[in-house]
Amino acid sequence: MKKIVAAVCLIVFGMQSCEKAEISKNESEMRFSASYDLEPLTKAPIPFPSGNKSTIIGYTAGANLTSATPVAGTPLEATGAGTGVLTPDSPLYLPKGSYDFYSLSINSTTQAGVTFTSGVSGQLVNQRDYIWAKHTSVAQGGSVTFAYTHKAVGIEVNITAGTGVSAMSVTSIRFTPTKADASSKMTLSSGVIGSAADKDVLTAMNLTAAKGSYIMLPMASQSLDIEVTVNATIGGVSQTAKVYTGVVPARAYAAGTYYTINLTISATALTFTGSTVDDWATQTITGVTLTEQ
Numbered sequence: 355m356k357k358i359v360a361a362v363c364l365i366v367f368g369m370q371s372c373e374k375a376e377i378s379k380n381e382s383e384m385r386f387s388a389s390y391d392l393e394p395l396t397k398a399p400i401p402f403p404s405g406n407k408s409t410i411i412g413y414t415a416g417a418n419l420t421s422a423t424p425v426a427g428t429p430l431e432a433t434g435a436g437t438g439v440l441t442p443d444s445p446l447y448l449p450k451g452s453y454d455f456y457s458l459s460i461n462s463t464t465q466a467g468v469t470f471t472s473g474v475s476g477q478l479v480n481q482r483d484y485i486w487a488k489h490t491s492v493a494q495g496g497s498v499t500f501a502y503t504h505k506a507v508g509i510e511v512n513i514t515a516g517t518g519v520s521a522m523s524v525t526s527i528r529f530t531p532t533k534a535d536a537s538s539k540m541t542l543s544s545g546v547i548g549s550a551a552d553k554d555v556l557t558a559m560n561l562t563a564a565k566g567s568y569i570m571l572p573m574a575s576q577s578l579d580i581e582v583t584v585n586a587t588i589g590g591v592s593q594t595a596k597v598y599t600g601v602v603p604a605r606a607y608a609a610g611t612y613y614t615i616n617l618t619i620s621a622t623a624l625t626f627t628g629s630t631v632d633d634w635a636t637q638t639i640t641g642v643t644l645t646e647q
Contacts (some may be wrong), residue, residue, distance in 0.1 A: 355458070356419040357515075359385060369479065379465070379493060380448045381450055381631055382450075382494045383445050384448060385437050385439035385451060385497045385498065385501050386410065386439075386497075386498045386542070387438045387440055387498070387500075388402035388408065388434070388440050388457070388499070388500040388502060389438050389483055389499075389500075389502070390501065390503070391530070401437055402434040402449070402459075402500075402551060402579050403434050404435060405463045406461065406462060406468070407433055407434075407459060407462065407464060408431070408432050408434075408457050408459035408572070409429050409431055409466050410428060410455060410456075410457050411428045411429045411440065411470065411542065412424060412427075412428040412451065412453050412456075414452070414453060414454070415452035415491050416454070417454065418473075419456075419472075419473030420472045421472065425448060425644050427446045427447070427448075427534070429469075430442050430443065430446055431443045431465060437453070440500070447603075448494040449494060450494050451493075451494055452491050453492050454489075454490040454491065455489050455498045457487045458484065458490045459485050459486075459502065461483040462483070466484075468556070470566075472540070473543055474491075474541055477534060477535075478538050478571055479571075479610055480532060480568075481569055482506065482569065483501065483503045483569050485504055486545030487504065489501045489633060494557050497594030504612075505547050505609050506569050506570065506572070507532070507569070507571065507608065507610075508612035509529070509567065509568045509570060509607075509608045510565060510566065510567045510612070510613065510615070511529065511565070511614075512615070512617065512619045513566075513580075513618075514564065514617070516617055516618040516619055516620035516625075517621065518620055518621030518622075519586050519621060521586045521617065522564070522584055522586035523585045523586065524564040524582065524583070524584050525585060526558060527559045527561060527566030527582050528559065528580070528581040528582075529556065529566075529568070529578055529579060529581070530553040530554055530557065530578050530579045531557055532553065532554065532571040532573040532607070533550055533551075533552045533554035537549060537550055547582075548572070549571075549572040549607075549616075550573050550574065552573075553573065553576045553577075553579075556579060556581055565624070572607055572608060572609045576606075577603055577604040578599055578601070579600075579602075580600050580617075581599050582597070582598045582619075583597050584598075586619065588621055
């Protein structure tokens with residue numbers, strides 16, 4: 355009888371131990387959420403869109419990322435689930451302690467595909483809207499909130515029909531974006547992308563009506579060449595595939611900055627009519643002169 359009672363007690367004690375272990379495990383599961391500025395002119399935080407992907411990497415709090423190893427279970431891919439919630443591909447459980455978390459996304463439903471070695475990424479590329487965030491000193495089982503900021507450069511060119519121009523259709527806008535080089539890498543601890551030294555060849559911008567847009571990597575001081583092709587009636591004469599070119603004076607193109615260049619086609623020339631630079635960050639572009647070809 356004593357043996358039976360002892361066996362029952364062991365079973366009950368074992369069940370209680372398992373239950374406590376399960377509770378402890380659940381309390382150690384990390385939870386993630388995110389927000390960011392969806393558009394350059396939107397100042398209020400916006401929940402991370404449903405379906406967008408992000409990469410999450412965790413370290414013990416205060417770790418030196420150049421030598422530390424990420425915590426087990428990370429890097430971890432996650433997906434926006436609406437209302438700002440980030441759902442990891444698999445749950446992340448961590449033992450008692452404090453942790454620092456970093457996240458990278460390309461602001462898309464496609465995974466970033468970026469790996470970090472000793473805290474530095476591989477060479478990055480143009481046409482990726484790299485956004486980055488961190489949340490440090492989070493206890494096990496806590497909530498990690500990422501506030502993403504843009505780390506690439508946005509370029510926008512707007513073409514307007516001026517006096518003497520009608521029936522205008524912009525068919526192409528090309529410019530010389532950053533030429534990625536060995537400096538075009540991200541430091542995970544800060545999100546900083548190094549500035550490339552040179553510009554690339556003329557490259558087509560994404561065209562919507564009379565607006566061209568492009569996301570490129572940061573670049574040290576360089577002039578930008580612009581080429582605009584239009585069909586229009588100019589001075590009463592129908593023109594097809596009319597090409598205008600110009601140069602934006604040399605300047606550095608800083609990470610997290612959105613540059614807008616406004617150009618107007620008149621009967622005799624394509625002229626610079628002003629610019630805005632938004633936060634992303636505030637700068638000024640002046641002195642653009644474009645000539646008819």
